[in-house]
Amino acid sequence: MSPAAPGTTDPDATGPGTTDPGTGPAPVPRPGGPARGRPRSEAVERAIVEGAMKLLEDGVPLAELSVERIARTAGVGKAAIYRRWSGKEELFVDVLRAAEPVDPALPGTCLRDDLVALLESLRRRGLARRASVILHNVHAQMKSSPKIWAAYHDSVVLPRRRLGLEVLRRGRENGELRADVDLELLHDIVVGPLLVRTLLRPDAGLPDGLSEQVVDTLLQGLRPAP
Template sequence: MSLADSPGPCARTPARGRPRSEAVERAILDGAMKLLEDGVPLAELSIERIARTAGVGKATIYRRWSGKEELFVDMLRAAEPPDPELPGTSMREDLLVMLESLRQRGLASRASAILHNVYAQTKSSPRIWAAYHASVIVPRRRIALEVLRRGQRDGELRADVDVELANDLIFGPMLTRTVMRPEADLPEDLPAQILDTVMAGLRPVSP
């Protein structure tokens, strides 16, 4: 299973008879990011200003996004590392891939002052954060829960474990390191350390 198998963020249906242009969409997203890099606060970005910077008309943007909240979510997704393909061979391998993806996002945010700033501003805007949460975070969590339920069926996870709680126990430490403790190390072996430590208490006990 791939994270891409879930509904994409801000899935949009192009207007009938007007083919989508990836180059135009890229120019719009780049234009919005350029304004942020120039120091324009997220709250002060308008569709008109983004259109002017990207060299397109406002109607061109509205054919692709219903509003700036939806556009900002796609801008964040474009700036993030892509969602990984899950091997599907075992619960452990899939969870390791997902934890590594979180680690890479943390590294990207630390390496990019503008991306770090955008995340901070996104959380300060209830409407944009709600859009990001609904279209990005919720689908990712849903896939993680599916991986854990499959692990229960395959005997990798105890049958009595609450998968919602298990999800928080597994991904919580990485989120703490990447979001709440920006000074903390993110070593390459961190995903395996987290998973092995948590799974010591969650895997079935052999008779």
């Protein structure tokens, strides 16, 4: 089914004369996922994901997010959700992906500039209310919902870690880092301050210039001796 045209009734929506839910996050692809019956309305899918995000932004804990509540917020029937997701855990995985900003474009000029770009992306993500709320929810659910944490790790954390490690690896090969540096450990040290301030020390803030300060402080002790 194509998205309903503006002003027309969508069969997945609830209530008489309900119109196209409008714009929102793009539908999230599910590579290799099972076919789900009749073609989906992208507008309805966007509205459902947006509805779940809104509830999280409003402070509703993940444990209290019911399919019924999400459907009511999105202006659709519960059946519209179950046609697309098996339950709220699977839906939340797509919400996680949709809430994440795209990976930053790296300057590629030197190790410092690339690291600053990576950290600046983390800093801005920590300042964005939506992404920050999602991150806090995921962190809180790591033990009680291992499926959600595994999905977040595989689709968000792991690809970005690989990108960071590649930047550090190039820096070591180019002689911008000491040859004996443990890159896995160094990556944790690089991103650690931004994650600590986002999750554990929100009172410390994420001011402008923090990314440069972190990178410059670290590189002073990591460059090879002249």
